[in-house]
């Protein structure tokens with residue numbers, strides 16, 4: 001029994017996630033549980049499972065120590081130890097299952113950056129709104145939707161640190177004047193993060209961008225034909 005436990009403990013300690021290229025040579029990555037510590041990066045996303053596993057592991061190690069100090073090995077102690085061993089085995093299996101599942105890991109296409117479960121690409125070229133939309137669609141995504149202050153801050157901080165220029169986001173009132181619709185088809189909820197006195201363009205200004213300058217990257221509506229940088233998003 002002790003030998004089995006030690007094997008499980010060693011396996012559990014070594015069960016660290018890593019990304020691996022699948023055998024078919026495809027570009028998609030997946031997580032595997034490999035008995036090698038800290039191979040590759042970035043780490044897989046299974047913090048909760050690891051925390052649980054470590055708790056069980058600590059308990060297991062404590063019981064092994066107690067067993068080693070008890071030469072007679074009482075039946076109750078052995079039964080309790082077996083229970084913990086079984087629990088540890090179950091946790092390891094759950095962890096492996098989670099790591100192997102696609103949902104366990106969010107990967108972004110090349111040039112895209114991950115933030116809160118969504119992948120973003122900041123363009124290095126400038127295009128009219130419709131062409132920017134088309135480019136994002138071709139990449140399997142859409143122009144970025146900015147539905148939280150957190151997302152707004154992440155995106156504008158990136159623009160502030162790079163291009164420092166007007167940048168399209170996926171919001172327009174092209175279809176119905178005054179009805180602001182995100183590029184995913186949902187309607188703008190709440191007041192939005194507009195610059196002072198924006199939106200103000202009526203039917204002349206139907207597309208929205210981060211306004212570099214006096215608005216400090218708050219939103220502004222402008223004619224859609226202008227060429228600006230743009231941000232694509234793809235759900236991770």
Ligand SMILES: [Ca+2]
Pocket residue numbers: 173177178201202203204205206207221
């Ligand atoms: Ca308008």
Ligand SMILES: [Ca+2]
Pocket residue numbers: 198199200201205220221222
């Ligand atoms: Ca405006």
